Amino acid sequence: MRLVHDDVQRDLTRAVRAALNEVVGPGGRLDPVEVHACLVELGVFALELPDADGGLAFGMDCAVPVCEELGRWAAPDSYRAGALLADLVRSVEEAGTGLRSPASAESPALIGVGKVTAGLAVGTGIVATPAGDGLRLSGDCVLPEVPPQAAFHVVPARHGDGTVLAAVAVGSPGLTVDGPRADEVWRLSLEDVTPDALSPPLHHDGIPSPLLVRARIRQAAYLLGLASGAHRLAVGRAANRRQFGRGIGENQAVAFPLAEQYAHLEAVRLLVHEAGWDADGGRSAAVGATQSLAYAAELALQATAHAVHVHGAAGITTDSPVQRHYRAARMEATRWGAPASLWREAGALRLR
Incomplete structure (x- = not known):
């Protein structure tokens, strides 16, 4: 596994970052319509789709940096839902259970061009x-x-x-x-x-299905981005806010947790990318996806809460960008299971 991003992953991250920077509004707010239009223009919805559906077949390795960057901005994210819908349609086709609506059968190709959300x-x-x-x-x-x-x-x-x-x-x-x-x-x-x-x-004999594994990897990347974005805002606040004649970042109660969180961010990033690499290589990614999501969810909850504390009274106002990260983390952290249950599941999978 590569420990650093390759050129494609770096280019994807920079492209998404630049596109969102163009449409960001006051207080860091992003309009869902504008964000979706940016993603369509960049063609990211085709990243994971196979060639048969008109996709690029780049795999999870390239989806992870996109989800992470969207999380870093706490952006309205139509990518994870679209990718999951495409996976769902393919899983139904593979299981042979059929689809009720002809429109559903066409959705993977339409998702790839952003016409189905x-x-x-x-x-x-x-x-x-x-x-x-x-x-x-x-x-x-x-x-x-x-x-x-x-x-x-x-x-x-x-x-x-x-x-x-x-x-x-x-x-x-x-x-x-x-x-x-x-x-x-x-x-x-x-x-x-x-x-x-x-x-x-989504589970068979205690083992998560490939559909759930891929959803968990994307979710872990998005939560990693939320934690990273909140951490960046907290570091900026700690560097610029002064009280009693010195910056608040000089206080150990502020600086030490930020330093610890940075180390955790790098650890989670490696876990998430390893899970995506395993999924693309045909290896079992069940353990990696489960434990990386548990770790990312815990870190997102911790980092966003600390970021609000660093911002003080300004952090609890709805106009504060850090509030968007905090609220999103509370909603997204338990989407595919609470962290405690995910850790138990990852442990059980390791013992198999």
């Missing part, structure tokens, strides 16, 4: 129950953000065989989206909704 729901409130010749989805969950002109929502659903992922077309009978609420999230409600695509269980 998806919302990525969070929560365990959706239940899949047998009905007729298939399953119906009912319950509530939340959407941290709704991408522009989303065609599908990807939702986790509890099933008798374990958790599955479902793609539900926007406009399906029984689907309602309310919001945004005061915490800037939307409520997604389903009542006897027929999914357009339904994945196999």
